[in-house]
Amino acid sequence: MPLPRLPSIYLSDEHEALRASVGAFVERHIRPNAADWEAAGEIPLKLYRVAGEAGYLGVRYEERWGGSAQDFLSTCVLCEELVKGDSVGSAVALLAQSEFSLSALADEANDELKQTWLAPAIRGELIGAIGVSEPGAGSDVAAIATRARRDGGDYVISGQKTYITNGPRADFVTLAVRTGEAGPRGISLVVFPTDTPGFQVGRRLDKLGSRASDTGELFFDECRVPVSNLIGEEGRGMRYILSHFGGERLAIAAFAVGIMERLIELGLDYAHERTAFGSSLLGFQTWRHRLADMATQLEATRGLTYQAARLLSDGDPGGDMAVSMAKLHAASAVQKVAAEVLQLHGGYGQIEESPIPRYYRDVAGFSIGAGTSEIMREIISRSLLKTKETS
Numbered sequence: 001m002p003l004p005r006l007p008s009i010y011l012s013d014e015h016e017a018l019r020a021s022v023g024a025f026v027e028r029h030i031r032p033n034a035a036d037w038e039a040a041g042e043i044p045l046k047l048y049r050v051a052g053e054a055g056y057l058g059v060r061y062e063e064r065w066g067g068s069a070q071d072f073l074s075t076c077v078l079c080e081e082l083v084k085g086d087s088v089g090s091a092v093a094l095l096a097q098s099e100f101s102l103s104a105l106a107d108e109a110n111d112e113l114k115q116t117w118l119a120p121a122i123r124g125e126l127i128g129a130i131g132v133s134e135p136g137a138g139s140d141v142a143a144i145a146t147r148a149r150r151d152g153g154d155y156v157i158s159g160q161k162t163y164i165t166n167g168p169r170a171d172f173v174t175l176a177v178r179t180g181e182a183g184p185r186g187i188s189l190v191v192f193p194t195d196t197p198g199f200q201v202g203r204r205l206d207k208l209g210s211r212a213s214d215t216g217e218l219f220f221d222e223c224r225v226p227v228s229n230l231i232g233e234e235g236r237g238m239r240y241i242l243s244h245f246g247g248e249r250l251a252i253a254a255f256a257v258g259i260m261e262r263l264i265e266l267g268l269d270y271a272h273e274r275t276a277f278g279s280s281l282l283g284f285q286t287w288r289h290r291l292a293d294m295a296t297q298l299e300a301t302r303g304l305t306y307q308a309a310r311l312l313s314d315g316d317p318g319g320d321m322a323v324s325m326a327k328l329h330a331a332s333a334v335q336k337v338a339a340e341v342l343q344l345h346g347g348y349g350q351i352e353e354s355p356i357p358r359y360y361r362d363v364a365g366f367s368i369g370a371g372t373s374e375i376m377r378e379i380i381s382r383s384l385l386k387t388k389e390t391s
């Protein structure tokens with residue numbers, strides 16, 4: 001049974017209509033296939049198409065490229081509902097396309113690049129990935145070493161990326177490269193077509209969780225890409241990456257909200273049905289109270305996440321801190337809820353036919369991907385320190 005939800009001061013009827021439509025999509029296209037896709041380690045290419053046709057790959061983007069020009073709250077609702085199909089990896093793969101790989105293209109690229117890459121990706125005809133992380137540069141994005149040397153009208157790219165979601169099957173990568181000096185000012189973003197000679201997919205990485213999303217290593221050996229594939233201006237890549245982290249972090253916070261809701265529903269159902277010592281588990285105060293704590297954590301996370309979404313949509317300078325707080329809190333809250341619901345299920349929580357162990361594994365990466373919890377604390381504390389410096 002669906003959980004009772006506090007009335008939201010943030011959501012409109014349109015957001016709720018989107019929730020209902022994504023919910024129906026998940027029941028039809030994701031839940032029946034979740035176990036198979038988790039085992040296969042990837043979603044079928046057709047799912048990108050079907051999601052594109054449903055309008056879920058471009059909710060925030062301009063209508064002239066096929067998007068529906070909605071706000072970040074719509075992204076939240078989309079993410080919350082997509083993860084409820086018991087395959088977090090499917091939702092991650094779709095958002096790696098629609099949010100992670102496309103946001104900088106949508107906001108910073110010229111119309112020609114948008115026509116060639118953004119519009120077909122929004123339709124689900126092309127698959128995109130975001131290529132920032134490298135073996136020697138994760139949290140420290142400014143340390144990336146993949147080099148793009150200018151040669152006539154081309155960039156010649158050599159280097160390596162790792163942990164790239166959708167990477168093994170991407171048609172293009174929104175790629176962070178070093179075009180200039182060491183440090184943040186020497187970084188640019190280019191659209192990298194994966195049929196470029198010299199490009200190779202390395203290992204597909206076997207992950208703890210989100211297993212239906214494929215994640216891999218990418219290698220670049222003297223790959224020639226026209227300079228016209230540059231997104232925005234040369235040397236401003238770091239700025240673009242940082243500003244678009246907001247959408248990625250928000251997506252993860254919203255995934256956490258959806259997962260908590262699903263897990264608490266599963267926990268309530270199980271606690272109602274399972275008897276021990278002549279009582280349902282709900283007869284024990286400890287479980288009633290722990291479920292109450294979980295429901296409170298869920299609403300606290302939702303409130304913080306929606307507030308961050310509103311600030312990001314409004315372009316408010318407080319958006320960065322709010323989204324860092326939302327992601328920091330969401331990752332920790334969903335990991336605690338997953339552990340509690342696992343415990344509530346007793347031995348059954350250990351059995352793979354139940355979705356509980358899968359969710360438990362999936363949420364472990366929420367304090368890592370799109371910026372670790374330590375980095376979220378760094379961002380938040382920087383804002384706190386600013387108030388000290390100005391007083």
Ligand SMILES: Cc1cc2nc3c(=O)[nH]c(=O)nc-3n(C[C@H](O)[C@H](O)[C@H](O)COP(=O)(O)OP(=O)(O)OC[C@H]3O[C@@H](n4cnc5c(N)ncnc54)[C@H](O)[C@@H]3O)c2cc1C
Pocket residue numbers: 096100129130131132133137138139140162163164165166207210215365368369370371372373374375378
């Ligand atoms: C499943 C998955 C999918 C991913 N998908 C993508 C993708 O599509 N594209 C992409 O570009 N990247 C992707 N990533 C990479 C992800 O963004 C990085 O893993 C993340 O940013 C952390 O970098 P790292 O793994 O190199 O860890 P490191 O940066 O080496 O960090 C190791 C530890 O040190 C801590 N640490 C680092 N710096 C500090 C500091 N200043 N203060 C305190 N502690 C610190 C970290 O918090 C962490 O606990 C993915 C990762 C995973 C696991």
